[in-house]
Amino acid sequence: MTNPIWVSIFSTLLIFSLHTYSSHASCNAADKAGLLSFKTGITVDTTGILSTWDPHQDCCEAWEGIECNPTAGGRVTGLQLVSRKGGGPSIMKGTLSPSLASLHSLEVLVITGLQRIGGSIPENLSEVTNLTQLYLEDLMLQGTIPSSFTRLRSLKALSLSGNHLMGQIPSSLSSVSNLVQLSLARNLFMGPIPDSFGGLSHLQILDLSHNSLSGVIPASLGLLKGLTYLDLSHNNFTGKIPVSLGNSNMLQDVSLNHNRLTGGIPSQIGGLKSLMTLSLSENLLTGMVPVAITSLPKLWSLNLSHNILSDPFPGNAISPSLLSIDLSYNGFHFREIPYWIRERAMTNVHLAGCGITGSLPRFLRPSQFNSIDLSDNFLSGDINATFARMPYIEKIKLSNNQLRFDISRIMLPHQLFHLDLHSNQIYGSLSGFLKGQPFKFLESLDMSRNQITGEIPSLISEMSNLVMLDLSRNQIEGTIPSSVGQMGRLEWLDVSNNRLEKKIPESLIMIGGHLRHANFRGNRLCGQIPQGRPFNVFPISTYLHNLCLCGKPMPPCKSSN
Structure with missing residues (x-):
């Protein structure tokens, strides 16, 4: 799922980098030739975008997806080919032509969601040294990240997510020192996170989720003082959660779920006063949950499910901002739904396998509920009274309990x-x-x-x-x-x-x-x-x-x- 922070910063960068140039830009002949060469590498285009690339028309005026700078001889500064919303399949089939490297004034290159563009990333793309944003997302790109990318010193945003890229993440990427966003999610990368990533001092967003990365999470990530979004989920990381993450005090969203992390949850995470979402589910974490984490002032979503965490859970110190909680399938034994859940306005309550007995309670402020999961407990009785006051609930899971009632009522x-x-x-x-x-x-x-x-x-x-x-x-x-x-x-x-x-x-x-x-x-x-x-x-x-x-x-x- 696309992260809203990622979308917001992506949109902001586009606004500030694609200048509003005066009209009547005349397309640079060399750039036009490079674009037409790129077009020949695309054998199928259901979007209709490339059908506007008429060689007899000015590429700055008539071609869709092209931005130019008329004050610099009509050089192409932006190329954006994005999957259309709605309708039928929106794809392009083909490869990325090395001719893109001839667009020497290109600042923004965005090719996303077109699904069938394969082959490797052209090595010579690094010759476009003015690039500030490079988005090659949700295609079928293969191979490795070109080592020559270290020459892209102006790059602020790099996303290669949703491809079939493989190999190790090159440590040389840390020399692209102006990076603000880095997403390599949903690929086939293996091996460790380069320790040198701690030197990316401007980094705000790091998304390496849904790969096959392994090893320990490097402590050097705690050096990233401006980091707001960290997603390392769905990998094979082992070892402990580094206590140094508590130093990245701008963090708002942390997802380390679906790994093989062990040990306890470090209390230093409780120092992240800007933290809004924390997901540590599907790991092998043990011990008790630190009080400092549940009392984080801005925390609204906490997911600790499917670990080996134990009682007592510090519910008395729960933050008033918390709206969504998932403590399912740990070593918690609540016996009843805790009062600090029953008496507050919640949107998502997931307490599956938490040893809860008795009847379903009446929640005092139920109208905002979106989902509830109380599966694999020992609940009995009816459900009508509980859900009659939840008009907006979308998901109910009460499986494997002892509920007994007439379904027709x-x-x-x-x-x-x-x-x-x-x-x-x-x-x-x-x-x-x-x-x-x-x-x-x-x-x-x-x-x-x-x-x-x-x-x-x-x-x-x-x-x-x-x-x-x-x-x-x-x-x-x-x-x-x-x-x-x-x-x-x-x-x-x-x-x-x-x-x-x-x-x-x-x-x-x-x-x-x-x-x-x-x-x-x-x-x-x-x-x-x-x-x-x-x-x-x-x-x-x-x-x-x-x-x-x-x-x-x-x-x-x-x-x-």
């Missing part, structure tokens, strides 16, 4: 996207539950492993945005309604281990193009399986333990004779 909040109630003791009629529910936004519904009865009503097709439907392991009877074939976004369908009978309707072929998973096993179904993809190529286990299903992938149906 539940009314869902109107904004709900995701409902997961699997593995409880819920009973009642499925038809009664679905009748009158607001289905406008619901994308995921999991009610598996309960005691739900009745038939699947044809009005189920009114859940037109549903992507995932799991009704498995209940006591549902009757037939699969043909209207399921109208659920055009469905990717996951599981009705296994119920009491369904008769045929799988042929109309399901209409959703086959999106369906990735289906399971009909363990029912009383009979007749020919729909003979079209993907139904006739699903594994045979999809259809086992029914009365008499036949046709691929099951044995052939017997002749009516």
